[in-house]
Amino acid sequence: MTDTHPTVVILTALPVEYTAVRRHLTGTIEERVHESGTRVECGRVSDAPWTIALAEIGEGTQNAAALTERLTAWLAPRAVLFVGIAGGLTDDLRLGDVVVATRVYAHQGGKQSPDGFHARPRAWDASHRLGQTARAALRGGEWSALVHFKPVTSGDVVLNSSVSTLSEQLKHHYNDAVAIEMESSGMALAAHLNGAVETLTIRGISDRADGQKHLADAGGSQPRAAERAAAAAMAVLRKQEPFGGGAAPAGQPATRHGGDHIDFSGGTFHGPVTGKVVNGPRDEG
Template sequence: MPETQSTMAVLTALPLEHEAVLAHLTDVEKLTHPRYGTRARRGRLPGTPWQVALVDMGEGTLTAAALTERVLSWFEPEAVLFVGVAGGLKDDIEIGDVVVATKVYAIHGGKQTPDGFLGRPEAWHASHCLEQAAREALRGQAHFEPIAVGDVVLADGASELAARIRTSYNDAVAIEMEGSGVAHAVHLAGEAGALIIRGISDKADADKSRADSGGSQPRAAANAAAAAVAVLHELAPRQRPPQDADLDSAPPESPVRGPSYGGDHFDFRGSTFNGAFTAKSVDHRPDSGAGR
């Protein structure tokens, strides 16, 4: 697979989410990180310019943050999509719906006092470029709303945690366990963008087990994977800046061409040289005695 092809990282937390994305890829190869042993699948997404580096990370925000950073340094992707399932928090969000996170809340930060729990929320916004591509690709097919993230499976709509989410994160329409770790790691990296795409597999209440046993998770995972594929069909790779172009193919006078070594001299044509510079003029006439 050509290394020059643009790479998109797609991360999942559950095997069924991983398989839902993998079903869309061709020419898949297995890769192992040479130092840490992390496994990945890399394949082409037909009909797009993308090669996809797919990693099944496992559950939890800490794992997600650590492995997202590893994926960023390993594959140097243009962006990261986190694709999987979530619990719905609003009555108008149905099982099987797709939610694209416009904002990701980390819900467990705060201070416990005698007067109650005082929330100290953190939030990360979706990459504008990725969100715009998603809105175009999924127009009328997905909800674009904030989501809540915490290291807990919420299966009780009457719990203290559910009540706190309703009061402190009232605009969140879904809850899951990894998105804040992914978003934070990408934010710290400072270059790639992140987009969280979740299929709703339950209503984050006491009926969660019944919904799961009825096959809601594979359905939600398949819908999220299909949404991610649609986004990648809409999204174009970034254009390389001139300094990343093939300098060998540029003419000597080209502004993208830097100094070249000619065996016994440097050619600085088309380049900028900063600093002290001393030049020596040499008379090359046969009888000049130059160079003696």
């Protein structure tokens, strides 16, 4: 079967992020369910050469790592994007601005000793290919004043204070990070271990991590930031031509036979089944 519409997985953590991305899917949207229960919705984006497999995975680095691994093994995508919201760490970011992460830090590693905290950071650079496409797609026009290509930092803590221990740690050890969120380091680690999938994080700034999160949220900052991030992601995918190989066509789950062989037979999967199509045919023989 010709691989005409290779797959990109888009991960989201929150319903507001999922909804923002899903609004961009067109045509027939098909729900697919992994044998473990993980669900994605697969659809197309107008003028883009990709099938999008959209997942809402919940918050945190552990969820992101585990489900990135599962979804890449199941759907064999060319790339995984995390699209959502984040807290801003620098004064030059405004609510609604978009950060395309050039690097993702995992900020919680370290050693606590009598003379203080000593960071032991891990970091993963964004895909060069996707980063270059993002710069081209988001250059000029309305995007030029909204988009920042900078590092972000990620960990399992919601930061809502500019005078906390964590805030000081980030300023001291991760001085170039402009936003904080809770999932991208897990995605980046899983993709790094996979070795065959490229990643990119795109985040809309919904608060300033300064103790005023409740006011920003009440003003509707989360939906606005999520919509901006989703629109930026769609612009990148429209610009990015398909690359690589081995992805499942049109979002179909990949069935692997003992090694690296992937078999597609018109929607009927032969051999060990790693996922299922809801109400779709399957060969149980």
